[in-house]
Amino acid sequence: MSTIQRAVDVGVFIPVGNNGWIASTNAPKVPGSYEHNLQVTLLAERLGFDFVLSMAKWRGYGGPSKHWDVTLESLTTMAGLAQATKTIDIWGTVHMMIFPPAIVAKMVATLDQISGGRVGLNLVSGSNPHDLGQLGLWKPLDHAGRYELADEWIRVVKRLWSEDRVDHKGTFFELNDCMSNPKPSKRPTIICAGASDRGFQFTIDNCDASFFTASDDDASIARGKRAKELAVRAGKPDFKSYGLFMVVPGRTDAEAQARLDRFDAGVDREALATQTAEYSSDVSAKQNFAAQFFIDQGARVSSVLGGTLTGSAESLARRMARTIVEGELDGVTLIVPDFIEDLRFMAEEVFPRMEELGVSTKLGKSLETA
Template identity: 80%
Template sequence: MSTTKKATEVGVFIPVGNNGWVASVNAPPTPGNYEHNLQVTRLAEQLGFDFALSMAKWRGYGGPSRHWDTTLESLTTMAALAQATSSIKIWGTVHMMIFPPAVVAKMVSTIDQISNGRVGLNLVSGSNPHDLGQLGLWKPLDHAGRYELADEWIKVVKRLWTEDRVDHKGRFYELTDCMSNPKPSRPPTLICAGASDRGFQFTIDNCDASFFTASDDDASLQRGKRAKELAAKAGKPEFKSYGLFTLIPGETDALAQARLDHFDDGVDRIALATQTAEYSSDVSAKQNFAAQYFIDQGARVSSVLGGAMTGSAETLARRVARTIIEAELDGITLIVPDFIEDLRFVGERVLPLLEEFGVTTRAGATTRAAA
């Protein structure tokens, strides 16, 4: 048993899309509506979670499960959840390619007031040509061009949050004597899921934390270490990294695996084929880590994202703790099949056990204190 305890934040990737992250006709009921997400976020707050994060998605993948055909818009959802909660941090997602920076600057400042400073933003440099193209807003930029846009976009937003008037003329945006009030009460938390070296560099230069899929395989562990190495080279030791974990819990390891087998038995091959085709059509798909993750899911014909962990409470605690420590993670973001029962299971039974394996969380301490 380790005597060194690593303090770690815990968040939930709330299911603003129907089916959550299980592309299967056997997925637990997940409607992708506001009422369900309100229940999930309030439960996470009750369990002592540090933050709730929502994705931004504009087009689903169809198939018999109609996977993600119904999705809530991220920032308006988080504004409502900010009003309905009191302590959990509220982080939305924005596609920088389609939202003008001055519009988002004011939207986030408004949510800052609603949340009393709990707002944060997940920055996305692209998606796929179908998701945003249907809106007429897809820009045919290569990988480097997207991050050039992203660099300019966030610099404009930060100026609007701190300066009275902004004049700016760049490659992508032009502002003339632009005023944006109110200002945020504090700098909003900024995260980004770019996992290429260029994506990591953008994130380190402009954000507070990196956000990427995590598991206990060697590639995932090295990804976490790489983020810390780049941050150290940039002289930003305070930079954080958050791992995205897919957990499938059960009373025993065998029962947890049986749940995954059940989801895979009903895997939506049509939805996965559409997902793969859409991301593969992007000229920068090979440089886009998120795209490769979705393409890989289709190639494996898996109902869940790669790296999903199945197991009992003890098994999950051991595997998650190992990943946190070896990948040098500062926080974890959780995906589960059933965002009520499974989230409660993880909060009440898995997170408290992390301490036995060298990791402490506020959520785990909250659960222990309530017991």
């Protein structure tokens, strides 16, 4: 039994898109509705999860499963969830290319009041030319240009959160004696999932935490450790790293695998092909980590994200704990197939088993009766 405990935050990547993260006609019923996300968030809070995160996504991928053809807008969803909850952190997402910084500065200051200081912001520099292009808002910048915009964007937002009046004439934005009140009660948590070297540099320079897709492999462990090393080198020892784990749990390993097999039997090849094509159409597809991830995924033809873990409570606890401990992670973001039953299983059966593997969380300790 390990004596050193690694205390980690655990959050839920809530399913604001229909089908959740399973591109299959056999996906569990996940409607992508506000009502469902409210139920998931209230359950997550009762179970002791630390945060919920919602993605920003504008265009679905169609196909027989109509994958992500229904998606809620992130920040307005988070406003509702902030009002409905008391303790759980509420983190929303914006694409910096489409929302002017002064608008988001005020939206987040408002969310800070609604949530009583529980708001956080996930910054996205990219996406793909179809997702934002259908809105007429995709800027024809390459990967490096998008991060230049991102650097300027977050600098402006931080100034608006702390200064009375802001004058700014930059490459992308202009503010004229801009007054933005109220100020947030404290600087909201800022996170980013930029995974390329440039995206990672932006995250270390400007954010509190890095989010990346994780599995039980050496690459995930190396990524976690590298985040810590770079942060220390940048003089930010408090910088955090969070692994995004997609899991398919079962009572036994075989049962979990059978669930995944069933999802895969209905895999929506058409939706995946559209996703791959849309990300491939980025002029910077080679630099864009998300594009590479989806192109690889399209080649594998699986209904779930690459690196998805299947297993019993024992197996999932062991496999996730290894990455968390060896990769020095500070947190976990979870994706599950069924955001009610599976979330409960993870909180009650999986995370408590990690205690003896050196990972402590708040899960399994609350008196959940509902």
